[in-house]
Amino acid sequence: MSQTGSLLAALKRQLRAQGYTYADVAQWLGLSEASVKRMFAERHITLARLERICERLDIEFAELVQTMQTDERRLQELTQAQEQSIADDHELFLVAVCVLNGYSFADIHRQYRLSEAECTRQLLKLERLALIELLPGNRIRRRVAPNFRWRPGGPIQQFFQQYIANEFFRSRFDSQSEKLLVLNGLLSRAGNDEWQQIMQRLAKEFHELCERESALPITQRFGTTSVLAVRQWQHGLFKDYARPPQK
Template identity: 55%
Template sequence: MLQTSALVGTLKQQLKASGKTYADIARDLQLSEASVKRLFSENNFSLHRLEMICDSIGITFTDLIEKMAQQQQTLTQLTLEQEKEVAEDVVLLLIAVSVINGFSFDDLLKQYDVGEPECVQKLAKLDRLKLIELLPGNRIRLLVSPNFNWLPNGPIQKFFQEKVEQDFFRSRFDKQNEKLLVLNAVLSPAANAELQRKMQTLAHDFNAIMKRDAQLPLTDRKGTTMVLALRQWQYSLFNNYRKK
């Protein structure tokens, strides 16, 4: 099932890169657009239909398999030196986070006050860092793995932690698009480890949903941050009451 999801994910990327839409594929397959959307959402393709879609977007089925294999060998983390280079340049960091979230070159220019030459320069740096491949026409191919993470306690994580402390929790979390849960328990190390595994699964789901939504116009999407935290900790005030 994971291989099927990866193959369909690669197919979606190639569809977007070709400039074709679900409506185009529907005409080629002589199906309704709703049926094509359902095929993609359910990862439910026959081999014959996969080959027909590949023909429609101008690649072979073998090409699709090879592209999927290449993506499965993508970057999972930067080195400390690479992260320092990104963290020390706010515009570069902004563009890096944006392209990881599926922004195209046009999206970057529309969303941020960055000129085209500077934007190309920053993308070229990300190409050198192997985060992306900058293609002709300033098209962007993301080279990071679905489980890509910034280094624990690295320069970029520290940068975002500072921003979280300053900005993220300045909210009552009472709006429809906000939620804050604070749960307390006394847990064994095994239970703690189990919850950490579930948090990582949720992080993978977050990335999968992000990639799915990347097909929508930028005007239909809003910047969203999710913070998951788990640690063995209690308020320092309680330490005064701890039995020695």
């Protein structure tokens, strides 16, 4: 991400933290909400407008830059060995997923059959992995970057894939909280690349939505898993009928 993109990402987090929306920013700058959305999406903003927003947020421009730099230093990915240590310990894996989703110590202890001592032990392991900082009073501060991800093809992703294969699709996807879309069509390599970029934007919107709702009580939020996948792929049955490529 460019420095402008990183700076605007830090600004958006400041807006969310103080409960402001694009509509508020539009009012401050005398613009339409659509113009503000486009300004953030295209990562194009004048210094005067940036300073005006900082003024309304009661933060110095230098503070915003410092926040951006702090975010950039946060953990973006674990090593293969670190992920393996989490994947091999299901109790640690449970706690890791909880804290990455914003659970407090009390939330974990209340929702799962872990004693306070067991929960503390696992949190200390995550602190050694630099995923979190365990503060006095068992407060948890996440140390991961907004774009933190599990390693592609790594131990955690492999665990999820195995779980998804065995459990995730055992549903009719007909309840109010479920939806399954299977899309099939013909795309060029360029079209495939464009679709992957759209999927990446959807993933970003999902994480931003999680951030916006992070202030809600844990009792009002529920584990939500979304699977986005694309392959140049054809079922083996169809391959048996395919003609060999012409030379």
